Amino acid sequence: MTQEVPPIKATKQMRKIMADYFQRLDRAKKEGSPKVAWCTSVGPGELLLAMGFEVYYPENHGAMLGATRMATDLIPVANAAGYSPEVCSYLTSDVGSYLTGKTPLTKAYGMESIPKADVLVYNNNQCREVQDWFSFYAREWDVPIVGIQNPRMIGEVKESHLKDVRSQMEDMVPVLEHVSGNKFDIDRFREVVGLSKECTARWRKVLESAANLPTPLTFFDHCIHMAPAVVLRGTKAAVEYYDELLTEIDERIKDGVAAVPGEKVRLYWDGMPVWGRLRMLGDLFFELKAPIVASTYCNSWIFDPLDPKDPFGSMASAALEIFNVRDENFKESYIKEWVKLCGVQGLVFHDAKTCPYNSNSRFALPNRMSKELGIPTIIINGDLNDLRCFSDEQAKTNIEAFVEQILENA
């Protein structure tokens, strides 16, 4: 697929900083210092970094389990241990990984196992399951677990929401001080939030580059290059990485380098990636000359409200403003904004069997979007990690017919 398109040079640097990150985690685990905090993907990672923890994001491990397709054999192990096949397949594949001792971190980074947590920190703003997931490890390792119970179905973010989430975040500090052995330092917290702000602003620019014709990157590139924003936000390495990537993107735009040469149809993907079928789907959309130019998922690491002048308050805002906790009206207007920005001609909704929070097709939103925007929508049934829920042939037929339909009516 990439023979006609030059590879992205910045990927080499990304691999290096990711390897450095995992090696630091491995060392921390082995040496017992710094302490390791597990954090949910849109949880208060900045606070943990500021407190001196090495921060591990198990959802990143979940994605690796899916992308390597190790999840296929590991999910049933969790099922047998009492975790329903209906629940989050990041959770079931990760628990299965733990119970069998098999992890893709071994082959990728030479780690014998996932890094044991000294503390588990979640925000259930993205879903309820993260609390159940972390609770498993809290019981296994007898370590503290602290979390934020986030309001849901938010239209407008209110002062009462902000006060609630902010105070829950502040209440975590004593536990974090106790586990880390470090005193909370507001200046360090400001510094980390400032770096996270710079990272997220650059990530937004990376995603907005898809407004160009042709697009220099697609959703499948975004899924790879978001890794530093996910696990390294709050660090200089992430900021420097996105500076490098943006320079390369600007060159591609100037030279007219297309991620999908001859692009004919521009699409939006809502929902989780199908991790174990990224290559197949990437190739399919490439062959159809139908780049996916924007997505809800990769936008999840845009945190506009972050402000080093008000670290707790702005992090509370960021936690409350994420797509997953918003009401249907907000979700519709959000998608509409990106459809207009990127010239999207069709919406692909991935209904992931085990991820209701990221499956936005379940309450007739596609029908409303289609009516309002005058563009067609399609729903692909699948899952983030459980490939038993995904049919290659059905997905191919659906996607081909969808692109066919858009071209016929163009």
Add this chain to the structure above:
Amino acid sequence: MASITAGIDIGASATKVAILDREGSLLGSCIRRSGVDFAGSAEIGFGEALKQAGLEASQVGQVFSCGYGRKNVAFATDSRTEIACHAAGAYHHFPRALTVVDIGGQDNKVIKLDEKGARVSFKMNRKCAAGTGAFLEEMALRLDLDLARFNQMAQDAKEEATLGAFCTVFTATEVLGKIRQGVPVEALIRGLFASVLKRVSEMDTLDNTVVMTGGVVAHNPYLKHMLADKLGREVLSPPRPQLTGAEGAALLAMRNS
């Protein structure tokens, strides 16, 4: 425009071939099991259809393929999805705004067309064969009944059993339970037909003129009457519903010529 084209619809269960003239009239056709050799099935099917039409392969212009095995037809000029082909085939017979309901061996499609025949939307069934031909085949096997008799049995039924199971295998268990309770077999078969239509009705709203296509309605035309009763209006199907996809492929090949 070419004077003769062909369409080859290679489904998971059956391979269908249609050879059409410029007016869209059927010159020759073939329907056979796909088996495991899609390429071989396409060749044999094409050969049979040519024989029926009294034609040589060289007299046929473009050949379009569709269906799961559409990429396995080496001699096809091009391929289209079966959604496009069923739409084209149905519109050819009924040129108006339609909802095409295709019930195949392993999948169902609901395709909406505007009055010009342009596709407005389509839906396919989820990763589940309940409500497809495979569902009825499985029932026939488990109940040790002749599938070919299902249509007459459903038609003869004095009542309709309500079946609630979501899963093909559990539906068979439910049916056996009802037989033990003394529910007549004909009522159960009509209940199975109702289950198929229920699954289809969940996929999308059935607006405008409804046209049923595919092998299941070809072999079980009583489904059409049941759906008409359910909707309170006439339901149509082309003269050879199982060939609609192949006819559509041939028509699209004609347009492309």
